[in-house]
Amino acid sequence: MKITTKQDYVETLRAQQPVIYFRGERVPDRSTFAAFVPHINAAAQTYELALAPEYEDLLTARSHISGNKISRFTHIHQSVDDLIKKVQMLRMLAHATASCFQRCVGCDALNSLYLTTYEIDEKHGTHYFPRLVKYLEKIQEENWMLAGGMTDPKGDRSQRPSQQVDPDLFTHVVEKRADGVVVRGAKAHQTGAVNSHEIMILPTQALQAGEEDYAIAAAVPLIEKGVTLIFGRQSNDERKTEGFDAGNCEFGIVGGEALVIFDDVFVPWERVFLCGEVDFCGTLVERFATLHRQNYGGCKGGVSDVLIGATALAAQYQGSIGASHIKDKLVEMLHLTETVYAASIACSALGGKTRSGAYYPDPLLANCAKHNVTRAIYEIARIAQDIAGGLLATLPSQADLNSPDVGKYVEKYMKGVAGVSSESRMKVLRLLENMTGGTALVESMHGAGSPQSQRIMYQRLAKLEQKMKMAKKIAQIEE
Numbered sequence: 001m002k003i004t005t006k007q008d009y010v011e012t013l014r015a016q017q018p019v020i021y022f023r024g025e026r027v028p029d030r031s032t033f034a035a036f037v038p039h040i041n042a043a044a045q046t047y048e049l050a051l052a053p054e055y056e057d058l059l060t061a062r063s064h065i066s067g068n069k070i071s072r073f074t075h076i077h078q079s080v081d082d083l084i085k086k087v088q089m090l091r092m093l094a095h096a097t098a099s100c101f102q103r104c105v106g107c108d109a110l111n112s113l114y115l116t117t118y119e120i121d122e123k124h125g126t127h128y129f130p131r132l133v134k135y136l137e138k139i140q141e142e143n144w145m146l147a148g149g150m151t152d153p154k155g156d157r158s159q160r161p162s163q164q165v166d167p168d169l170f171t172h173v174v175e176k177r178a179d180g181v182v183v184r185g186a187k188a189h190q191t192g193a194v195n196s197h198e199i200m201i202l203p204t205q206a207l208q209a210g211e212e213d214y215a216i217a218a219a220v221p222l223i224e225k226g227v228t229l230i231f232g233r234q235s236n237d238e239r240k241t242e243g244f245d246a247g248n249c250e251f252g253i254v255g256g257e258a259l260v261i262f263d264d265v266f267v268p269w270e271r272v273f274l275c276g277e278v279d280f281c282g283t284l285v286e287r288f289a290t291l292h293r294q295n296y297g298g299c300k301g302g303v304s305d306v307l308i309g310a311t312a313l314a315a316q317y318q319g320s321i322g323a324s325h326i327k328d329k330l331v332e333m334l335h336l337t338e339t340v341y342a343a344s345i346a347c348s349a350l351g352g353k354t355r356s357g358a359y360y361p362d363p364l365l366a367n368c369a370k371h372n373v374t375r376a377i378y379e380i381a382r383i384a385q386d387i388a389g390g391l392l393a394t395l396p397s398q399a400d401l402n403s404p405d406v407g408k409y410v411e412k413y414m415k416g417v418a419g420v421s422s423e424s425r426m427k428v429l430r431l432l433e434n435m436t437g438g439t440a441l442v443e444s445m446h447g448a449g450s451p452q453s454q455r456i457m458y459q460r461l462a463k464l465e466q467k468m469k470m471a472k473k474i475a476q477i478e479e
Helices: 006-015 039-050 055-059 080-097 104-124 126-142 237-242 278-318 324-349 363-388 396-403 407-413 422-436 437-444 451-461 464-475
Strands: 019-022 060-062 067-071 146-149 172-177 180-190 196-203 215-221 229-233 258-268 272-275
Touching: 039 055, 039 067, 039 080, 039 464, 055 060, 060 229, 067 126, 080 104, 080 278, 080 324, 104 146, 104 172, 104 196, 104 237, 104 272, 126 229, 126 272, 126 407, 172 407, 180 215, 180 272, 196 451, 215 258, 229 396, 229 407, 272 278, 278 324, 278 363, 278 396, 278 451, 363 422, 396 407, 396 422, 407 422
Parallel strands: 019 229, 146 196
Antiparallel strands: 060 067, 172 180, 180 258, 196 215, 215 272, 229 258
């Protein structure tokens, strides 16, 4: 079934019921399960807004394979303009949801594999690239939602995959057959997994000789036998059915991450895009990371736009928006937001064509974009909490406001400026709490890699020796 509308998307989720657990219990129907509905709504915006003429140019593209109009989330970047539009699209969608719409991870998995399988085939005479193109055609035609599965649990971080006491702590091949492979392990922190159709497994790090079983890239339907999803807890996730106390009741918090288990899952060869080629794992990981880090100034810039608006509203409702120090703090939030966005646009604008024909962002600037986010978003959130005040942490509930016994007191004492209801003030404070709470900030820190992973890339990509030569030349040092 081709997905065009939100209704189409929800129908496919209803038709496919993976094994999903939430707080220790099996979920009967993921399409209507209260904890998942906000994440479904957020992902659905990628389908619904593509139908709006004013967003068509950002959310759709022409397939370089079929020539058909497709979702940009299934597109292989064919130009610098494509790279820039991707970032602009993410900022626009963040304006619509103030949350994570989850499809960029799968898009980045497809693009990184497209670049890399082409070169694997060149070197090893394999046939991964045409397999991927055939798979890609299907994804583009059906407009499926694909989760990206890179992060393994990792176990003892001081040990390599092949040195773990339990080999399953890194996803690996346990059997090769004539018709495919059998995979065992898990992928952690998988954004949007419970409301996706498939997951693309990727290696989690560079590998070496002797670790060929861990070098696996493959597409797995989430309804495949042996796949189990365990939904992760989020800050205040019990509020999802509690009206405006949820903060962002329609679109939720971040991306609804899950732990995905592969308990001897069979994958046919036509869905395998790397198997044992350890010499390309580091390249694939670096390319995925670059493509994913490119995104963050777009989506986090867009979320920050909403956060700035909510902070300004909170200040207006409490009567402090005219104060000079409030104006100055809002300006700082604006500066930080445009700074993270600028880095994502810059890495896209300086992207280039690869041997596969697809385009790839500038990797140093992409890492800079993500590293800025790990700092700036925390400062933006800190300023928002500063302006909002202590009420952000002690606000009565919606049930208190609606109570026949104490509602009149909540209405009376939560009042701010004249002409603004206590309910409106409480709603914007709940939104601020949602957007500056633990889960949202942790995702900004660790999504697409921790800050240390970007600093490692700085060391690799910044050409320090070349900079030293420049300094020697300017200083006229002859040695």
